[in-house]
Amino acid sequence: MLTLSPKTKTPWERPQQIASRLARDGHTILYLQGPLYLDALSRIINGGNLFLRKKITSQLSAVNMFLPPFRGKLKFVSDGLQVPIFKLYLSFLRFKPDVAIFYGIEYIPLLRALRSVGTKILYDCVDEVSSFSNVTDVAKVLREEKDLAINSSIVVVTSQALRQKLSKLNSNCFYLPNGADVPHFLEATRASEKIPEIEHLKHPIIGYIGAIDNAPTPRARWFDVDLVCKLAELHPEYSVLIVGPVGHGLEKFRRHPNITSVGFKKYEVVPKYLAYMDVCLIPFKINKLTLAVNPIKLYEYLAAGKPVVSTALPEVCNNASEFVYVGKNEEDFIRKVEEAVDEAKKPEYEAIVARRMRFAEDNSWDKRVDIFERLLRQTMQSH
Numbered sequence: 001m002l003t004l005s006p007k008t009k010t011p012w013e014r015p016q017q018i019a020s021r022l023a024r025d026g027h028t029i030l031y032l033q034g035p036l037y038l039d040a041l042s043r044i045i046n047g048g049n050l051f052l053r054k055k056i057t058s059q060l061s062a063v064n065m066f067l068p069p070f071r072g073k074l075k076f077v078s079d080g081l082q083v084p085i086f087k088l089y090l091s092f093l094r095f096k097p098d099v100a101i102f103y104g105i106e107y108i109p110l111l112r113a114l115r116s117v118g119t120k121i122l123y124d125c126v127d128e129v130s131s132f133s134n135v136t137d138v139a140k141v142l143r144e145e146k147d148l149a150i151n152s153s154i155v156v157v158t159s160q161a162l163r164q165k166l167s168k169l170n171s172n173c174f175y176l177p178n179g180a181d182v183p184h185f186l187e188a189t190r191a192s193e194k195i196p197e198i199e200h201l202k203h204p205i206i207g208y209i210g211a212i213d214n215a216p217t218p219r220a221r222w223f224d225v226d227l228v229c230k231l232a233e234l235h236p237e238y239s240v241l242i243v244g245p246v247g248h249g250l251e252k253f254r255r256h257p258n259i260t261s262v263g264f265k266k267y268e269v270v271p272k273y274l275a276y277m278d279v280c281l282i283p284f285k286i287n288k289l290t291l292a293v294n295p296i297k298l299y300e301y302l303a304a305g306k307p308v309v310s311t312a313l314p315e316v317c318n319n320a321s322e323f324v325y326v327g328k329n330e331e332d333f334i335r336k337v338e339e340a341v342d343e344a345k346k347p348e349y350e351a352i353v354a355r356r357m358r359f360a361e362d363n364s365w366d367k368r369v370d371i372f373e374r375l376l377r378q379t380m381q382s383h
Contacts, residue, residue, distance in 0.1 A: 002097035002119070003031045004107040012267040013296065014126055014158070014178055015103050021369040023060035030095050031062040053093065065089060082109045099379055105129055105144040111151055120379045123152040125162050131289035153382040154375055159315050161292040174375060177319065179368040180299035180360045184271060188304035191275035197262055198276055201239040204341045206231065207277030209270060210297050214247025222290050224283045224311070225249030231334050232256040243273045274304050279340040282310035283333070298324070303360035305353035307340035309333065323356050
């Protein structure tokens, strides 16, 4: 089985969660990420591994595909070499995939090469690909995604908005939202280790875990920096904690002494930071990108039993409004944070926390992968 995924700043998202569990269940997975536009000589000097293969378990290997670093008008050279280099990789690694799982259109040039050797295609669509800030030709991106969807045996989507779009291109389209690594985030309920860089923060601590996008224009951004700053301004008694890389808004955050940004943290230690938080935020703008987003952090926050305040994202409203405070506008969002802060005073507080954690358990990655595995078998049996 071949997993094709672009590089991301966040190291442990849906592709990794699914691939690691499929490998655990006995599937042989070659996880191909990249491609890398680097100097081959530097790679040889830095370890002699041109193929950059890392064996994670007996069933799971991760590989970065090297492509020559041609840019601008010469980029067609790199594009043209993608297929022969990919075939060289498979030959060198002695790997013939029965199914290739695509997580985006970056590997579209490999589509026909894979189909020509009998590899089935599964497109696991996690975002509205045409809405990212780096997209300069929307029509081209949509054409490529259409090509991928039509040539896939099965399409899996994380939101109803994506299902509505892609089911028109492929009738074998299945809705499978994101989930939580429940045991991992359950550690937030037991963590007692002190973290010096945030130990000084006063409670209540209102937290956000995740990347803040680095889109160059406000229109393309999904994180509402102004909303978080407004919350900090109106409630100086709150500590606002941002855990994750900040692509924009850092200067605005620094104007508020009660906002603390600690940058990227490894996945392994994230529950320790989550343990400090009294309320967790999903402060996303409502735009074309977020209308199709099913936020992983929703399930991760709830796995720890934390009160969650979100903007009115469709996937949150439709799936978890019973467990999440949803702010319909800026004023309502801040009011919902206030309610969430006071939640611990309620006599039924422990029951509320238990319901959240049961919801997360019902939406765990283990249960998601059980369904994904059935879809994979269906893919392999398709003609």
